[in-house]
Amino acid sequence: xxxxxxxxxxxxxxxxxxxxxxxxEDIISPTHYSRVPRAVNLSISYDTTSTGKYLVMINWAxxxxxxxxxxxxxxxxxxxxxxxxxxxxxxxxxxxxxxxxTSDYSLAYFVNGRGIDRFVGQSSDTIKISVTKSF
Amino acid sequence: MxxxxxxxxxxxxxxxxxxxxxxxxNNVKSGVKNHYQLLNDIRMQDDPEFxxxxxxxxxxxxxxxxxxxxxxxxxxxGDELKGMGISLAFYGTALSAIIAHNNAQGREDRIKVLxxxxxxxxxxxxxxxxxxxxxxxxxNRDNDYDRRSIFTWLAVGVWLYNIVDVIFLTGDQGENEFSxxxxxxxxxxxxxxxxFNGIALKLNLP
Numbered sequence: 001x002x003x004x005x006x007x008x009x010x011x012x013x014x015x016x017x018x019x020x021x022x023x024x025e026d027i028i029s030p031t032h033y034s035r036v037p038r039a040v041n042l043s044i045s046y047d048t049t050s051t052g053k054y055l056v057m058i059n060w061a062x063x064x065x066x067x068x069x070x071x072x073x074x075x076x077x078x079x080x081x082x083x084x085x086x087x088x089x090x091x092x093x094x095x096x097x098x099x100x101x102t103s104d105y106s107l108a109y110f111v112n113g114r115g116i117d118r119f120v121g122q123s124s125d126t127i128k129i130s131v132t133k134s135f
Numbered sequence: 136m137x138x139x140x141x142x143x144x145x146x147x148x149x150x151x152x153x154x155x156x157x158x159x160x161n162n163v164k165s166g167v168k169n170h171y172q173l174l175n176d177i178r179m180q181d182d183p184e185f186x187x188x189x190x191x192x193x194x195x196x197x198x199x200x201x202x203x204x205x206x207x208x209x210x211x212x213g214d215e216l217k218g219m220g221i222s223l224a225f226y227g228t229a230l231s232a233i234i235a236h237n238n239a240q241g242r243e244d245r246i247k248v249l250x251x252x253x254x255x256x257x258x259x260x261x262x263x264x265x266x267x268x269x270x271x272x273x274x275n276r277d278n279d280y281d282r283r284s285i286f287t288w289l290a291v292g293v294w295l296y297n298i299v300d301v302i303f304l305t306g307d308q309g310e311n312e313f314s315x316x317x318x319x320x321x322x323x324x325x326x327x328x329x330x331f332n333g334i335a336l337k338l339n340l341p
Binding site for chain 2 (some may be wrong): 007008011012023024025027028030032035036112118119120121122123
């Protein structure tokens with residue numbers, strides 16, 4: 001009887017050992033969330049120029065400048081797809097004066113921060129404005 | 136599962152202690168006995184108790200067989216259905232544990248490849264997509280490891296039950312393949328006769 005219990009205990013010990021093989025490895029910590037600061041608090045306003053164009057002014061803020069090289073801005077006109085508008089801004093504002101003041105537009109913008117390591121960070125929230133031509 | 140096995144183990148030890156205690160008590164009480172008590176003692180000697188195991192050569196061989204191949208000892212002793220059930224249960228759970236382990240290892244490798252891919256992504260959106268895939272794979276991998284643990288312990292439990300069963304619960308039904316199948320009309324079994332092995336059918340006519 002003693003031998004039987006010894007055998008059973010040995011078998012249990014072996015099972016404990018086998019079960020501890022190949023333990024799950026930890027995965028890496030994500031870096032993309034905080035790698036490049038995200039543009040926040042976007043504000044937008046518009047005016048018209050003396051040359052007959054819209055002057056759309058966009059401002060934003062960032063919580064830090066770590067690994068921040070510059071910004072790039074994307075625009076959508078009348079609910080179409082977003083397209084790259086301009087890049088390389090080192091200040092937290094942009095003035096869009098590329099639309100003629102001849103018709104009404106529904107405009108939307110978002111901003112991406114770009115890192116020193118060339119990583120493009122998380123997009124900002126989209127900000128929208130409707131501009132109407134002046135008579 | 137661990138708690139269940141521990142409880143099972145403790146229950147056996149407790150049972151053994153109680154049986155020993157009862158036996159000692161009987162011995163202590165035995166003073167002058169009347170003939171009813173003596174007759175009762177004789178009858179008690181004839182009733183096999185749970186831990187009264189007679190290790191005959193066949194029983195010992197069955198124990199060795201069950202130790203190596205769970206269920207084979209029961210089959211050897213004549214309880215084919217029980218033996219088959221234990222074998223299926225053991226190999227089923229063991230195979231499930233191996234498959235779960237294999238899946239977990241595969242997912243581990245996939246997580247490594249995805250991690251390399253993640254590190255090369257140049258923008259947030261692509262990195263986020265890969266990261267979500269990594270998280271999904273991690274969840275699946277953890278589930279596979281859990282499955283491996285559960286099936287490993289189930290296999291251990293079946294193996295332990297198999298040993299306990301072949302020692303205490305399975306009686307030897309003799310060498311003759313048909314020795315324990317006398318009640319049914321139609322019997323079917325594998326037999327060895329002289330130097331020939333074959334399938335034997337037996338009809339028990341009324």
